[in-house]
Amino acid sequence: MKKNISSLSEEVYQHLLDQIFSNQLKPNEKIAESKIAAEFNTSRTPIREAMRKLQSQGLINIYPNRHAEVASFTTKEIQDIGTLRISLDLLSIKLAALYGSRADFIYLQDLANQCLQAFYNNNGYLRRKLDTDFHMELCRISQNELLYQMQKDLSLKIQFILLHYEFPIENEEEHLKQHLTIIDCIMNNEIDKAKKISIQHLMEFYHLDIKDPEEFFMKQENDF
Template identity: 70%
Template sequence: MKKNEGLSEQVYNYLLSQILFDELKPGEKIAEAKIAQEFNTSRTPIREAMRKLESQGLIQIFPKRYAQVATFSEKEIQDIGMIRISLDILSIKLVAINGSKAELLNLKSIAVQCLDAFRNNDGVQRRKLDSDFHKELCRISKNNLLFNMQEDLSLKIQFILMHN
């Protein structure tokens, strides 16, 4: 079973990379059989990986039919943005209480790197650093639940930024 768990995680990372680096596009069907063949495995680890991606909102599974890369409506994108803003506001309040000068300097460093990536037209690096910034803000808040929420939201936001 541990072998399947490891394989499932490998497939998850593979699919996540395909989605976040625009090799699988929104609405595109995921070829479960092809992935199973590439990894020389049964479909069980593939399905486990896809369930994880579905729980993160990156794919949609239509049982007994197919799975596809998620699509987001304008309303869903707005809702995700409002959630991010709300998490950031709460994080900032908690950082004011719990954050150290060193942590804030590290946060500033990430922001500067993100700005540099933007100026250099490095979209991949900018999206990664943007995600890192918001997660670091939550980490400094010392609220694990807030951090976990931001981590889940970050994947959706990276995906949305890739395709909009």
């Protein structure tokens, strides 16, 4: 049975996404439409539809009448993502404290521990995935669909950055343990403490240069 364009496009999308996140396609690498067309025995229409979706997610760049290539990020772009990530996580923490159940937080603890174990096992791919999963789950608990969708869109860029760019952290083990501390604080209703640790956690990772970050982000919250 012949597949329709929409179905083929989704298959191509997943194929390209897998290649990007398995490091088979690297930043700035051109995407060979003719090779993909041969692999899927299809015209270029579903391929271009898939690439437009990846472009909208910030993972590839399309140059009309020339070529498409895997995206790359400047230091400034990565830091902009980090700044937005902090703002979204702070809101997630507040809403998770309001709507989260004990079962939700136990599952978060499990993700945090799995992430830490992946670090101990030197499994960089799994550690990166679980790190992203932790922040996505924290957002899901917020029960705010719009916030969750914003985090979901951002998470693909973050996974890409985690895979392709080095972020030296002085003590990575302690950095990952901060996930567990954040959960403990939320469960103990120490929301401001949870937010401060989250700010420190992400400031360190993204190497952001913001003076008095706690005042900046927490005052920013109060201004809304």
